[in-house]
Each structure stands twice: as structure tokens, then as C-alpha cells.
Amino acid sequence: MPDRIVFGAAALPEPERGWLEAVERLPIESVWQGGHILPPTGTGEVITRLALMTAWTERVRVGTSILVLPLYQPVVVAKQLADLDARSGGRVSVGVGVGGEFPLEFASVGVPIAERGARTDEAMTLLRKLWQGDEVSHHGKFFDVDNVTLRPVAPPPGDRMATSGQLGGPPFLVSGRKAPAMRRAARLGDGWMPYLMSPNAYARSVETINAEAAATGRDLDGFEWMMYVYCSVRRDGDQARADVASFLGGAYGDKPSAMLDRIAPAGTPEQVAARLQEYVDVGVRHIIISPATHENTLEVVQLAAEEVLPRLTLPTAPPAPAGSGSPVAAASGTVSP
Known part of the structure; x- marks a missing residue:
């Protein structure tokens, strides 16, 4: 891949x-x-x-x-x-x-x-x-x-x-945020697709999945490193931030605004690109843009595709591969609930 x-x-x-x-x-x-x-x-x-x-x-x-x-x-x-x-x-x-x-x-x-x-x-x-x-x-x-x-x-x-x-x-793309989901991805999945996760937390999840794959003898060649990201991209950065606060505030109102900012990028194309680059730097290669807004979601996706994506660059050293063995053989593994 x-x-x-x-x-x-x-x-x-x-x-x-x-x-x-x-x-x-x-x-x-x-x-x-x-x-x-x-x-x-x-x-x-x-x-x-x-x-x-x-x-x-x-x-x-x-x-x-x-x-x-x-x-x-x-x-x-x-x-x-x-x-x-x-x-x-x-x-x-x-x-x-x-x-x-x-x-x-x-x-x-x-x-x-x-x-x-x-x-x-x-x-x-x-x-x-x-x-x-x-x-x-x-x-x-x-x-x-x-x-x-x-x-x-x-x-x-x-x-x-x-x-x-x-x-x-x-293919199976395993979602979640906790250790059992990471183990499930390493043993049974074709990729990892968490959500509401900061770049630092994603980096730790990569380490966990790599370690679990190595322990079970699984080769993760071709494994997909994905991230489902709630975000808003607007010409007006303040509007984008208001989008996220309104969209996620009800469902995740217990989280302080600083935490929402770490897990739900919002702002101008330049600002969102800088935030998404942090995910790329820790291994994400397929970013799913989930518009965190109640209106005009197409504008968010269009700005992301046309003005955010071209600003992202691959790191000079890709994440190290893990383990060896057959993904098919690993599909009979069991993960704790």
C-alpha cells in the first residue's frame, strides 16, 4: 500500500x-x-x-x-x-x-x-x-x-x-479508543480507525497495536492507519470554532473547550492543516473528515479536500512496521471484551 x-x-x-x-x-x-x-x-x-x-x-x-x-x-x-x-x-x-x-x-x-x-x-x-x-x-x-x-x-x-x-x-477497520479495541485491530482488523482522539493518544495507540501485532506474530504490512476526525473548516475561523462548540457541545459537553480543541480541529484551512499535520506525523494516512456543523457540511468537506489536504506532507521517517506472520492466520485470534 x-x-x-x-x-x-x-x-x-x-x-x-x-x-x-x-x-x-x-x-x-x-x-x-x-x-x-x-x-x-x-x-x-x-x-x-x-x-x-x-x-x-x-x-x-x-x-x-x-x-x-x-x-x-x-x-x-x-x-x-x-x-x-x-x-x-x-x-x-x-x-x-x-x-x-x-x-x-x-x-x-x-x-x-x-x-x-x-x-x-x-x-x-x-x-x-x-x-x-x-x-x-x-x-x-x-x-x-x-x-x-x-x-x-x-x-x-x-x-x-x-x-x-x-x-x-x-476490509475491517476497527474503531474505538480503548486498549481492547486496539488489540482487536492488531489481531483481527485490516486497519485502525479511532475517533475523538488527540494526536498524542493516537501515537500511543500505534505503539500498542504494533506491540500486540509483534507479540502475536502478525505482519501489519498493508494495515490502514486511519482517523475519524470531527472538524470544521471555514474561511472565518471563528465560525468554524463556533460550529464545533455547537455540534459537539451537547454530546460531549462534559469535556472542556481545550480538550475539544485537541480532538476536533477547527479554523481556517491553514489552521486545520496545521492540526491535521500532527496526526500525519504520528502515522495517520487516511483522514475521514466528519463535518462538525449543523449546516453547509459540503463547504467543510470542499475546503478540507481542496485547501487542507494539499498542505499536508509525509514525515521523512515513516512509522516502523511491526511483527511478522500472516494476517489471515491472525484472524482466528480472540480479544478480551
């Missing part, structure tokens, strides 16, 4: 065809959206949103940010994701996490919230097996499968966008 800096964008507040068409004309390489089953507000569910994004884009990579995997029956979601990957021309990526901020979701689908980490580990392992295309039998703590073969949807003749999907299925 080439060592370069790329930008993605979060399709907030909901995927919208015109917005996605405009973003595809920008130097943006990916679009992302999450979603809950029982959110406290009227927002969409993640697989539904992913389906809309695959249908309304042609070029960019499309991903979940994030899929709360323990809420889903793995055979069902494996089929859904494989079909969307095939119909989109192999453009799907799966940002995955354990959730937990809405306990009612877990109770409503019969999943004990204390099991969410272990269920996520086992589900990721099972999805990997199903996406290989071979007959699968799996007998774990939470899931039992006997002699099943998952076949993605066959693209209709003449559909230029559709293929058989990515060999082995879409």
Missing part, C-alpha cells in the same frame, strides 16, 4: 444523492456513515445508509463508521455486506465497533451488553470465514453454523459497476 495521505468524508447528517455527487467531484477517496438500530433521534440504520451510499456513488470507497457488530446476526450481515460489495464494484469497507452508548439497543435484540466485545471478535472471525466462499462450519461461544456457503449476489449482465466483490470480503 503506497505511503500517502488521503481524505474521506462522513455523509452527515444523512446520505443525500446531490451531496454525494458533489463529493465525488472532489479529491475525496471515501465516504462513510454509521447508524444505530434504536438511536435517540430520527437517524438511519447503518446497513440501510451503506446501501444508499453504494447506490448513489460510482467512484469512491464506501464504508460504515461504524457498524455496531454485536447487535447483528453475523450470517445475515455477512450476506448483506457481501451483496453490497459485489453490486458496488468491490468498494465496501466495514468500520466496526462494539458500541454500548445505547444500552436499550442491546436489551431489545437480546444481546447482553457485557458480551459485546467477545461477540464482536467471534463475529469478525465468522464473517471472514463466510467471505472466503467455501463451506463453513463454526461452533463458537455465541454462534453455531453447520455446512453453509455464502454466495454474494450475482451481478446482472451488463452492470458495469458490479463485480464479484473483493477477494475474501471487505
Whole structure:
């Protein structure tokens, strides 16, 4: 994988065809959206949103940010994701996490919230097996499968966008902020995609993931170092900072403004570039711009793509690789919940 800096964008507040068409004309390489089953507000569910994004884009990579995997029956979601990957021309990526901020979701689908980490580990392992295309039998703590073969949807003749999907299925980008998520990324993931994390904290997470990979004999060649960044970019830096304070103040109002400033860059293109450069310097290579504003999100993404991205530069010494061994073999590992 080439060592370069790329930008993605979060399709907030909901995927919208015109917005996605405009973003595809920008130097943006990916679009992302999450979603809950029982959110406290009227927002969409993640697989539904992913389906809309695959249908309304042609070029960019499309991903979940994030899929709360323990809420889903793995055979069902494996089929859904494989079909969307095939119909989109192999453009799907799966940002995955354990959730937990809405306990009612877990109770409503019969999943004990204390099991969410272990269920996520086992589900990721099972999805990997199903996406290989071979007959699968799996007998774990939470899931039992006997002699099943998952076949993605066959693209209709003449559909230029559709293929058989990515060999082995879409990549897993593990999200989170705590040590179990880092261990999950090192053992089971194809990349690391945390959120609300300062550059210093990201640097520590890189060390943790590298150490865990080395301990398990996993080679992280091709591993994706990503960051989901809430931010606002405006010509008027004061407006951008007001955007972030308003957007994150309700959800993260317990955090002082100085902390929000460390984890949610805001300002002019020059100011935001300086802040994002700190992430690049500690190893981030794919930055997902999540507009931290309630209005005109396209302006934030456009300024980021056209005036922030060109200002970022790779450090002279890239982060050292870790470990050795096979990512496929590591996919059978287990991470503490």
C-alpha cells in the first residue's frame, strides 16, 4: 500500500444523492456513515445508509463508521455486506465497533451488553470465514453454523459497476479508543480507525497495536492507519470554532473547550492543516473528515479536500512496521471484551 495521505468524508447528517455527487467531484477517496438500530433521534440504520451510499456513488470507497457488530446476526450481515460489495464494484469497507452508548439497543435484540466485545471478535472471525466462499462450519461461544456457503449476489449482465466483490470480503477497520479495541485491530482488523482522539493518544495507540501485532506474530504490512476526525473548516475561523462548540457541545459537553480543541480541529484551512499535520506525523494516512456543523457540511468537506489536504506532507521517517506472520492466520485470534 503506497505511503500517502488521503481524505474521506462522513455523509452527515444523512446520505443525500446531490451531496454525494458533489463529493465525488472532489479529491475525496471515501465516504462513510454509521447508524444505530434504536438511536435517540430520527437517524438511519447503518446497513440501510451503506446501501444508499453504494447506490448513489460510482467512484469512491464506501464504508460504515461504524457498524455496531454485536447487535447483528453475523450470517445475515455477512450476506448483506457481501451483496453490497459485489453490486458496488468491490468498494465496501466495514468500520466496526462494539458500541454500548445505547444500552436499550442491546436489551431489545437480546444481546447482553457485557458480551459485546467477545461477540464482536467471534463475529469478525465468522464473517471472514463466510467471505472466503467455501463451506463453513463454526461452533463458537455465541454462534453455531453447520455446512453453509455464502454466495454474494450475482451481478446482472451488463452492470458495469458490479463485480464479484473483493477477494475474501471487505476490509475491517476497527474503531474505538480503548486498549481492547486496539488489540482487536492488531489481531483481527485490516486497519485502525479511532475517533475523538488527540494526536498524542493516537501515537500511543500505534505503539500498542504494533506491540500486540509483534507479540502475536502478525505482519501489519498493508494495515490502514486511519482517523475519524470531527472538524470544521471555514474561511472565518471563528465560525468554524463556533460550529464545533455547537455540534459537539451537547454530546460531549462534559469535556472542556481545550480538550475539544485537541480532538476536533477547527479554523481556517491553514489552521486545520496545521492540526491535521500532527496526526500525519504520528502515522495517520487516511483522514475521514466528519463535518462538525449543523449546516453547509459540503463547504467543510470542499475546503478540507481542496485547501487542507494539499498542505499536508509525509514525515521523512515513516512509522516502523511491526511483527511478522500472516494476517489471515491472525484472524482466528480472540480479544478480551
